[in-house]
Amino acid sequence: xxxxxxxxxxxxxxxxxxxxxxxxxxxxxxxxxxxxxxxxxxxxxxxxxxxxxxxxxxxxxxxxxxxxxxxxxxxxxxxxxxxxxxxxxxxxxxxxxxxxxxxxxxxxxxxxxxxxxxxxxxxxxxxxxxxxxxxxxxxxxxxxxxxxxxxxxxxxxxxxxxxxxxxxxxxxxxxxxxxxxxxxxxxxxxxxxxxxxxxxxxxxxxxxxxxxxxxxxxxxxxxxxxxxxxxxxxxxxxxxxxxxxxxxxxxxxxxxxxxxxxxxxxxxxxxxxxxxxxxxxxxxxxxxxxxxxxxxxxxxxxxxxxxxxxxxxxxxxxxxxxxxxxxxxxxxxxxxxxxxxxxxxxxxxxxxxxxxxxxxxxxxxxxxxxxxxxx
Amino acid sequence: xxxxxxxxxxxxxxxxxxxxxxxxxxxxxxxxxxxxxxxxxxxxxxxxxxxxxxxxxxxxxxxxxxxxxxxxxxxxxxxxxxxxxxxxxxxxxxxxxxxxxxxxxxxxxxxxxxxxxxxxxxxxxxxxxxxxxxxxxxxxxxxxxxxxxxxxxxxxxxxxxxxxxxxxxxxxxxxxxxxxxxxxxxxxxxxxxxxxxxxxxxxxxxxxxxxxxxxxxxxxxxxxxxxxxxxxxxxxxxxxxxxxxxxxxxxxxxxxxxxxxxxxxxxxxxxxxxxxxxxxxxxxxxxxxxxxxxxxxxxxxxxxxxxxxxxxxxxxxxxxxxxxxxxxxxxxxxxxxxxxxxxxxxxxxxxxxxxxxxxxxxxxxxxxxxxxxxx
Numbered sequence: 149x150x151x152x153x154x155x156x157x158x159x160x161x162x163x164x165x166x167x168x169x170x171x172x173x174x175x176x177x178x179x180x181x182x183x184x185x186x187x188x189x190x191x192x193x194x195x196x197x198x199x200x201x202x203x204x205x206x207x208x209x210x211x212x213x214x215x216x217x218x219x220x221x222x223x224x225x226x227x228x229x230x231x232x233x234x235x236x237x238x239x240x241x242x243x244x245x246x247x248x249x250x251x252x253x254x255x256x257x258x259x260x261x262x263x264x265x266x267x268x269x270x271x272x273x274x275x276x277x278x279x280x281x282x283x284x285x286x287x288x289x290x291x292x293x294x295x296x297x298x299x300x301x302x303x304x305x306x307x308x309x310x311x312x313x314x315x316x317x318x319x320x321x322x323x324x325x326x327x328x329x330x331x332x333x334x335x336x337x338x339x340x341x342x343x344x345x346x347x348x349x350x351x352x353x354x355x356x357x358x359x360x361x362x363x364x365x366x367x368x369x370x371x372x373x374x375x376x377x378x379x380x381x382x383x384x385x386x387x388x389x390x391x392x393x394x395x396x397x398x399x400x401x402x403x404x405x406x407x408x409x410x411x412x413x414x415x416x417x418x419x420x421x422x423x424x425x426x427x428x429x430x431x432x433x434x435x436x437x438x439x440x441x442x443x444x445x446x447x448x449x450x451x452x453x454x455x456x457x458x459x460x461x462x463x464x465x466x467x468x469x470x471x472x473x474x475x476x477x478x479x480x481x482x483x484x485x486x487x488x489x490x491x492x493x494x495x496x497x498x499x500x501x502x503x504x505x506x507x508x509x510x511x512x513x514x515x516x517x518x519x520x521x522x523x
Numbered sequence: 524x525x526x527x528x529x530x531x532x533x534x535x536x537x538x539x540x541x542x543x544x545x546x547x548x549x550x551x552x553x554x555x556x557x558x559x560x561x562x563x564x565x566x567x568x569x570x571x572x573x574x575x576x577x578x579x580x581x582x583x584x585x586x587x588x589x590x591x592x593x594x595x596x597x598x599x600x601x602x603x604x605x606x607x608x609x610x611x612x613x614x615x616x617x618x619x620x621x622x623x624x625x626x627x628x629x630x631x632x633x634x635x636x637x638x639x640x641x642x643x644x645x646x647x648x649x650x651x652x653x654x655x656x657x658x659x660x661x662x663x664x665x666x667x668x669x670x671x672x673x674x675x676x677x678x679x680x681x682x683x684x685x686x687x688x689x690x691x692x693x694x695x696x697x698x699x700x701x702x703x704x705x706x707x708x709x710x711x712x713x714x715x716x717x718x719x720x721x722x723x724x725x726x727x728x729x730x731x732x733x734x735x736x737x738x739x740x741x742x743x744x745x746x747x748x749x750x751x752x753x754x755x756x757x758x759x760x761x762x763x764x765x766x767x768x769x770x771x772x773x774x775x776x777x778x779x780x781x782x783x784x785x786x787x788x789x790x791x792x793x794x795x796x797x798x799x800x801x802x803x804x805x806x807x808x809x810x811x812x813x814x815x816x817x818x819x820x821x822x823x824x825x826x827x828x829x830x831x832x833x834x835x836x837x838x839x840x841x842x843x844x845x846x847x848x849x850x851x852x853x854x855x856x857x858x859x860x861x862x863x864x865x866x867x868x869x870x871x872x873x874x875x876x877x878x879x880x881x882x883x884x885x886x887x888x889x890x891x892x893x894x895x896x897x898x
Contacts, residue, residue, distance in 0.1 A: 169708070169709065172709065173708070173709035176709045177709070180706070180774070181707070309896040309897060314704075320704075320708075320865065321871065322697050322700065322701045322704065322871075322873070325697065325700055325701075325704070326697045326700075329689075329695075329697060329700070329886075329889040329893070330885075330889070331555070332556070332888070332889045332892035332893065333544070333548070333695075333885040333886070333888040333889040333892065334544065334547065334548035334551045334552070334885075334888070335885050399555070473874065476851050479869075481869055490695065490876065490879070490881055490882040490885055491875050491876055491882070494854075494856055494875060494876060495875065496696065496697075496873075496874070496875035496876075497872070497873070497874040497875055498697070498871075498872070498873055498874075499848065499871070499872040499873075499874070500866050500869060500870065500871035500872055501865065501866055501869060501871075504865070506865055507865040507866070510705075510708040510709075510710050510865050511704075511708070513707070513708040513709070514704040514705070514707045514708040517707035517708065518704070518707065521684040521897065522684060522896065522897040
């Protein structure tokens with residue numbers, strides 16, 4: 149049995165689900181793939197639970213899951229050590245030399261902060277590998293993206309397969325792997341267009357069904373489909389991060405400030421309370437009703453899409469043909485169209501659930517398993 | 524620059540397009556990935572063109588492309604050696620020991636015969652890797668599939684990343700990679716349903732549009748969308764091979780004889796000439812018109828689909844909801860729905876061009892490049 153060590157940064161929803169899936173899949177991984185994932189450390193912002201010997205046993209992992217489900221901190225666990233700096237935690241493991249593990253561990257980032265960047269770069273320098281569910285490190289400066297992904301670097305050959313970040317765009321949907329394959333074979337990707345937010349999909353589907361903007365936003369908020377402050381979804385910044393990751397994956401060199409973001413509400417509505425915002429959404433009802441009506445006259449529908457094309461990366465309400473894959477999409481599923489030399493005029497389409505901690509964790513686990521097989 | 528040796532078996536449409544893409548992508552592969560694909564031998568059923576030194580240069584590769592475009596045989600090339608047994612060709616390369624290459628080459632099978640099986644197994648034994656565009660080796664006995672794919676074997680850990688066969692189902696569409704990721708993470712795939720034939724897609728779209736069966740078949744034949752004998756498409760055996768590869772990819776152990784195939788014409792029409800067959804298709808017009816009409820009454824449409832579910836693998840005309848991804852599909856694109864624990868009730872969907880030598884070759888090239896990065 150091959151053993152593959154793993155360090156997990158971030159034990160919020162996705163990280164917790166990942167630990168659970170690692171425990172659940174022990175026998176399948178052993179039977180089918182002859183492989184055992186050894187979790188040697190788990191960290192949150194309070195500190196880390198670190199194995200004394202070779203790995204944390206299943207009981208400890210499930211204790212960590214229970215602890216975090218109860219909103220407690222890892223530092224409170226009996227094996228917990230205080231101090232949440234991910235770089236210091238990795239350095240303390242000394243995994244490349246003194247540690248008894250022969251393989252450098254894969255470092256899995258399930259946090260939602262760019263504060264893990266030094267730790268991730270350190271891991272790669274130590275000949276380790278990284279898996280990111282966290283978009284932030286890939287959307288800071290281009291140079292950091294390049295070092296993490298090795299894309300676009302002639303010296304990148306040795307490290308191309310040292311990083312995975314499938315779940316940063318559309319959860320576990322095979323978007324990044326598909327884009328990477330198109331880049332590998334030299335197909336020329338001319339356009340990527342997609343929806344990357346179930347929440348915004350719900351809102352746009354409601355608008356298309358004739359609901360008022362205020363009505364559908366309040367409904368989504370009441371049902372818990374949006375963040376506590378719905379502007380965090382409606383503003384489109386999270387979608388913009390995904391668009392930037394896709395553009396960079398196409399080999400483009402650009403920054404977040406180069407992404408054009410048109411949210412579903414004007415900036416003037418940023419300075420008020422959530423309750424006031426929800427109240428004020430009625431002022432946008434007519435605007436969106438007109439937009440939808442005008443679109444229909446041209447045989448088009450309104451989607452909240454990311455579009456990467458002709459050197460430009462744009463996120464916002466977008467008119468698409470009612471006959472296109474994006475136009476036929478309804479509900480909360482994500483959908484990505486990739487138009488290339490060989491997929492033209494009809495794009496290559498990937499569609500399905502693009503959110504949820506369990507689905508996302510399953511994609512992280514697939515990334516880890518793929519890396520376990522690339523020496 | 525890392526160099527990666529490659530042996531190509533089969534220089535028909537896909538193999539020829541692959542050689543052309545390798546030459547075209549030289550600088551992109553060098554710049555972006557620091558990698559050079561060195562073609563050391565190319566074989567067809569007549570013989571092989573084998574490099575004397577380290578690799579065949581671009582001029583020789585383009586000569587081979589020109590030769591095969593002109594329907595000539597490789598044995599006729601000035602570097603050609605007669606004798607088309609792929610096993611003997613590989614053995615003569617002695618690539619694992621005496622050859623100057625430090626890496627064992629990837630062996631790419633672009634033939635359409637199961638006759639390559641001994642060569643492919645030999646290559647794996649010699650610590651080489653294999654890429655298949657050829658469905659046949661994966662659809663003979665289960666044991667051969669297992670040895671080629673290493674799926675389901677506890678001793679498979681070391682070799683999981685020694686074989687790729689993405690283009691056997693839906694050309695370069697990311698179907699196998701998606702299925703493999705679902706298997707790796709332990710998601711439970713409960714159903715795969717898809718269309719895997721542009722020709723049959725064309726026929727079914729015609730039927731749905733109210734055309735007569737005889738009319739749409741004759742049209743497809745006249746336009747060259749079908750094989751010279753359209754029964755080769757309409758019978759569904761090629762789709763059945765793809766369904767078997769998917770079922771085996773789900774970990775099922777089954778043989779071609781376990782796949783239920785319902786073609787678009789009765790067996791009694793097998794013994795006649797192509798002209799007689801095309802004439803006789805009128806006898807099926809009413810049957811299909813009724814089928815389509817009855818489907819519509821239930822809110823359904825008729826697709827020629829492969830369905831892998833509940834231990835059964837079936838290929839044939841299939842009723843699907845007009846609201847499902849398969850139901851909304853029109854034209855010649857392929858579409859695959861994967862229903863799993865996490866993609867449920869809405870499946871994960873992959874859609875796009877599922878045929879064409881250039882698109883297929885691009886998928887083969889992506890497979891080769893992925894393997895080049897898995898030591």
